[in-house]
Amino acid sequence: MELFEAIKNRRSIRKYQETEVKKEKIMKVLEAARLAQSAANRQPYGFVVATDKETIKKLSSAANQEWIAPVMIAVCVNPKESWIRKDNEEFWKVDAGLTMQNLSLGAYAKGLGTCWIAAFDEEKTKKILGIQNPMRVVAMTPLGYPAEKKGPITNRKSIDEIVHYEKW
Numbered sequence: 001m002e003l004f005e006a007i008k009n010r011r012s013i014r015k016y017q018e019t020e021v022k023k024e025k026i027m028k029v030l031e032a033a034r035l036a037q038s039a040a041n042r043q044p045y046g047f048v049v050a051t052d053k054e055t056i057k058k059l060s061s062a063a064n065q066e067w068i069a070p071v072m073i074a075v076c077v078n079p080k081e082s083w084i085r086k087d088n089e090e091f092w093k094v095d096a097g098l099t100m101q102n103l104s105l106g107a108y109a110k111g112l113g114t115c116w117i118a119a120f121d122e123e124k125t126k127k128i129l130g131i132q133n134p135m136r137v138v139a140m141t142p143l144g145y146p147a148e149k150k151g152p153i154t155n156r157k158s159i160d161e162i163v164h165y166e167k168w
Helices: 003-009 023-034 053-062 092-109 122-129
Strands: 045-050 071-077 136-144
Touching (some): 023 045, 023 092, 045 092, 053 122, 071 092, 092 136, 122 136
């Protein structure tokens, strides 16, 4: 699949088929996430993959959602392992965002859907998944075969609205 086609056509999927996602496909998606760039190449991230239906129900509840997908992935980061700029700006959330973007595009390329979940109770999520401090859960996504069809992204600002040359 051509990269720009994936970027243009990848959409947030909220309804999934019950079809099992084979481990090989999950591993390809995780490989895409693993290869994401990170500040100073620190790679402070890790992933928890849930396929147990009861665990997925608990995670959905922690997000006040009713996601029914065969897989749920939590994107985790250890802030203590991330790069910090001289002005103390921490980049662990950026690193997590980059892995999530790669994960979503990798999933789309494999015919799978994702949806970035940021609104969830982190402490409940960590307890459900056995995640210990200092690890943080930055995002979650259901993963599965879409049960809904969406067209290309259309509600984006024009390039002229967001690009500035030389100065703002």
